[in-house]
Amino acid sequence: MNTAELVVGGLCGLVIVCMFIWIGVALYMAYTKMDVMLGCLKNSSSVMSMASLRHGGPWGKLLLVGGVSGFITFPGFYLRRGSINAEDVNNFPAPLRRKLVALQWTVIGLFAALALLVAVGKSGVLK
Template sequence: MSYATAREAFIILNIINFATLIIINCISLYIAKTKIELIISSLQNSSILSGLIMLWHGGIHGRIYMMGEIFGFLKRPEVYIYQGKLSATDIINFPPDFKRTLLTLYKYQRISGFMFVFFGLLAVFEVI
């Protein structure tokens, strides 16, 4: 494989990865828009709910940050429970299918983000 072919493959992988990041964020925003009632009804006993509602009204950036908060407390609920922001009963009663969907989306977002950083480091250090 020549250098030019490897470079073209690298560029194509970067474009695909960037498109994947955009698609994952669009799916995340779509879920935030369509399932906000489910999220609010699932967190009735938690103090984090008021912060999520404020983020919801913060425009697109607030909604992206809101989804990050939701990913965070679904991934590591013990931290939020210890801080008193989240009720353990809310996590137990959170719909399991929706929780699985969100955690899967979070996993793919992290994988794609790490690949994006890795490709960027390869480009910065001129490996390819």
């Protein structure tokens, strides 16, 4: 392995470590803010259909936080389909909204970075 391949491999490892940190942050939010999130979105049919996941252990809570952050980050998509209530989204607490939006964009960025690094590593450009 040459130096460039080692750097790309190290960056992939760093992204994976960041993904585990992201999971920890999402689980922390799930265990501390879940009641607030579900209380603010009680009129949204998609959120209430996913609400049973809160009793599904850590994996269910992670899925629920991911779903709620998707609803809050991209409300236009779900409002057009009638999955969420516009009033619920507008009344969602701003500090929690910022955290969920940051959480969603962070995971999108981490997956994109990992895909890019793997594509560069597999392409043979570094040899």
